[in-house]
Amino acid sequence: MSHETALAEIRAALGGKGLVEGEDLAPFAQDIRGAYKGEALIVARPQSTEEVAAVVRICAKHGLKIVSQGGNTGLCGGAVPRGGAPSVILSLARMNKILSVDPDRYTVTAEAGVILQSIHDAAADVNRAFSMDWGARGSATVGGGISTNAGGINVLRFGNTRDQVLGIEAVLPDGRIWNGLRALRKDSSGYDLKHLFIGAEGTLGVVTKAVLKLHPRPAYEQSMWASVTELDRLMELFVLARSVASEGLTAFELVPGYTYEKALAQYPVLTRPVQTKAEWYVIVRFSGQQPVSDKFETFFEQAMEAGLLTDGALAQNVAQENNIWNLRDEIPPLKLMKSKMLKWDASVPIDRIVPFLGEAQRRATAIRDDLRVIAFGHVGDGNLHMSIFPEGGQPGDAAFDALCKRIVSEIDQLIWSYGGSICAEHGVGVENYERVNGQKDPIEFEMMAGIRRLFDPQGLFNPGKMFDPERYLPHAAE
Ligand SMILES: Cc1cc2nc3c(=O)[nH]c(=O)nc-3n(C[C@H](O)[C@H](O)[C@H](O)COP(=O)(O)OP(=O)(O)OC[C@H]3O[C@@H](n4cnc5c(N)ncnc54)[C@H](O)[C@@H]3O)c2cc1C
Numbered sequence: 001m002s003h004e005t006a007l008a009e010i011r012a013a014l015g016g017k018g019l020v021e022g023e024d025l026a027p028f029a030q031d032i033r034g035a036y037k038g039e040a041l042i043v044a045r046p047q048s049t050e051e052v053a054a055v056v057r058i059c060a061k062h063g064l065k066i067v068s069q070g071g072n073t074g075l076c077g078g079a080v081p082r083g084g085a086p087s088v089i090l091s092l093a094r095m096n097k098i099l100s101v102d103p104d105r106y107t108v109t110a111e112a113g114v115i116l117q118s119i120h121d122a123a124a125d126v127n128r129a130f131s132m133d134w135g136a137r138g139s140a141t142v143g144g145g146i147s148t149n150a151g152g153i154n155v156l157r158f159g160n161t162r163d164q165v166l167g168i169e170a171v172l173p174d175g176r177i178w179n180g181l182r183a184l185r186k187d188s189s190g191y192d193l194k195h196l197f198i199g200a201e202g203t204l205g206v207v208t209k210a211v212l213k214l215h216p217r218p219a220y221e222q223s224m225w226a227s228v229t230e231l232d233r234l235m236e237l238f239v240l241a242r243s244v245a246s247e248g249l250t251a252f253e254l255v256p257g258y259t260y261e262k263a264l265a266q267y268p269v270l271t272r273p274v275q276t277k278a279e280w281y282v283i284v285r286f287s288g289q290q291p292v293s294d295k296f297e298t299f300f301e302q303a304m305e306a307g308l309l310t311d312g313a314l315a316q317n318v319a320q321e322n323n324i325w326n327l328r329d330e331i332p333p334l335k336l337m338k339s340k341m342l343k344w345d346a347s348v349p350i351d352r353i354v355p356f357l358g359e360a361q362r363r364a365t366a367i368r369d370d371l372r373v374i375a376f377g378h379v380g381d382g383n384l385h386m387s388i389f390p391e392g393g394q395p396g397d398a399a400f401d402a403l404c405k406r407i408v409s410e411i412d413q414l415i416w417s418y419g420g421s422i423c424a425e426h427g428v429g430v431e432n433y434e435r436v437n438g439q440k441d442p443i444e445f446e447m448m449a450g451i452r453r454l455f456d457p458q459g460l461f462n463p464g465k466m467f468d469p470e471r472y473l474p475h476a477a478e
Pocket residue numbers: 032067068069070071072073074075078079092112133134135136139140141142143144145146147148149150151152153201202203205206207208425426429462
C-alpha cells in the first residue's frame with residue numbers, strides 16, 4: 001500500500017529541514033548498539049509543539065505508527081520501529097531550546113529535545129545544580145529521560161527522573177496538545193497525569209516540553225575511589241558512608257576489578273586512583289555547602305579500622321575527580337569485551353544485593369562452569385548492571401547461545417524471588433517486552449492496558465514496546 005499521500009502531507013507540514021528520508025534515515029532506524037533495527041517511511045523532525053501535533057494528526061488520519069525518538073541512546077530498543085507496520089520516527093532533536101532558567105523557583109523549562117548536558121551548563125551559569133545525569137549526558141534528551149524515567153548517578157540524593165518533573169506538555173495520540181506545564185511543588189487537584197507520561201516510553205503520546213527541578217549547587221563536592229576488602233561487607237560500608245555524610249552522600253557506585261583493569265588497558269588516558277589491586281572498588285561522593293574532606297577523613301579512618309577497605313584515594317583536583325568518573329563511564333563490560341553476553345539492568349532491595357550476586361554466580365556456574373557474573377553501578381540505589389558471559393569467550397560461542405534462554409529465565413526468576421525488578425532504570429522497550437510479563441500481577445498489566453487503550457485507541461504509539469495491551473484487554477481491540 002502506498003503512503004504517498006500521508007508523506008506528502010508530512011512534507012508540507014514540516015518543510016525540507018524537518019525531514020530525513022531515503023538512505024539518510026538508517027541511523028535513526030537502529031539503536032545505539034546496533035542490537036535493534038527497524039524500518040521507517042520517514043523521519044519527521046518538527047521544530048514546535050504545533051508541528052508535532054500536525055504530524056501526529058496526519059499519522060492518526062492515515063493509520064501510521066509513531067515512534068518518538070530523542071537522543072536514541074536508550075538501551076532497550078524502545079526508540080526504533082518494530083515489526084513491519086508502516087511507521088514514522090518522530091525525532092524531537094530540533095526541539096532543543098531551553099525556554100527559561102528560574103534560579104529563584106529552582107526550575108528550568110525546556111523543550112523535549114534538549115540534551116541533558118545543556119541543562120547542566122545552564123544551571124551552573126546561575127549557580128544551581130541539575131540532577132538528571134548519566135553516561136549518555138552528551139546525547140540523551142529531556143524527553144527520553146522522562147519517557148524512560150531514567151536514573152543515573154544522582155538518584156541516591158535526588159531520586160529518579162520522576163522526582164525531577166514538575167510539569168509537562170504533551171501531544172496526545174489524537175493530535176491535541178495538553179498543556180500541563182506547571183511549575184508547582186504542590187497541587188492536589190486530582191489525578192497527577194504527568195506521571196502517566198513519565199516512564200511511558202512513548203506509548204501515550206509525545207512529550208514536547210517539561211518543567212524540571214533545579215537544586216542548590218553544592219559548594220563542595222569530592223569523590224573517593226576505594227578498594228573494598230570483601231564484597232560481603234559492602235552494606236556495612238554503605239551504612240557507614242551514609243551515617244558519616246547523611247544527605248551529603250550523593251553517589252555510591254560499585255566497580256568490579258575485572259572490567260576496571262580492562263578499561264585501564266583499553267584507555268591509556270585513564271589512570272589508577274590507587275596503586276593496590278582489588279577485586280571490587282567503590283566510588284563514594286560527598287557533596288555539601290561546607291568542605292567535605294573532614295567527613296572523608298572520618299569515613300576512611302573508620303572504614304579502615306573496621307577492615308572494610310584496604311586502600312583509598314580522595315580526588316584532590318578536577319583532573320583526579322574527572323579521572324574517577326571517566327573510569328566509571330568506561331567499565332560497562334559490553335564496551336570492553338568481545339564475548340557474547342547477557343545483561344540485566346536489575347534492582348533488588350539494597351540490603352539483598354550481596355546475597356543476590358552470590359546466588360546469581362552460583363546459579364550461573366551450575367549451568368556452565370566458566371560463566372562469570374559481573375555487576376557494576378548504582379548499588380546505593382539497589383541497582384545492578386549485571387552481565388553473564390563465558391570467561392574468555394568469543395562472539396561465535398554456539399554452546400553459550402544454546403544456554404541463553406535458560407540462563408535468562410533462571411536469573412529473572414532469581415531477581416523476582418529477591419523482590420527485585422528486571423527493569424530498574426532503562427525501561428522495558430523491546431528487550432524486556434516478553435519477560436516483563438512475569439514480573440507483575442496480571443491485574444497491573446490490565447490497568448496499564450486500559451490506560452494505553454484510553455489514550456491511544458488506534459494503537460499507533462510505539463506498538464510492540466513495553467507490553468502487549470491485546471494480551472490483557474483482548475476484547476477491546478476494535
Ligand atoms: C553510555 C550510556 C549510559 C547510560 N546510562 C544510563 C543510566 O545510568 N541510567 C539510565 O536510566 N539510563 C542510562 N542510559 C540509557 C539512556 O541514556 C536513557 O534511557 C535515556 O533516558 C534515553 O534518552 P534518549 O533521549 O536517548 O531517548 P531515546 O533512546 O531516543 O528514547 C527512549 C524511549 O523514550 C521514548 N521517547 C523519547 N523521546 C520521547 C518524547 N519526547 N516523547 C515520548 N517518548 C519519547 C522513545 O520512544 C523510547 O521508547 C545510558 C545509555 C548510554 C548509551
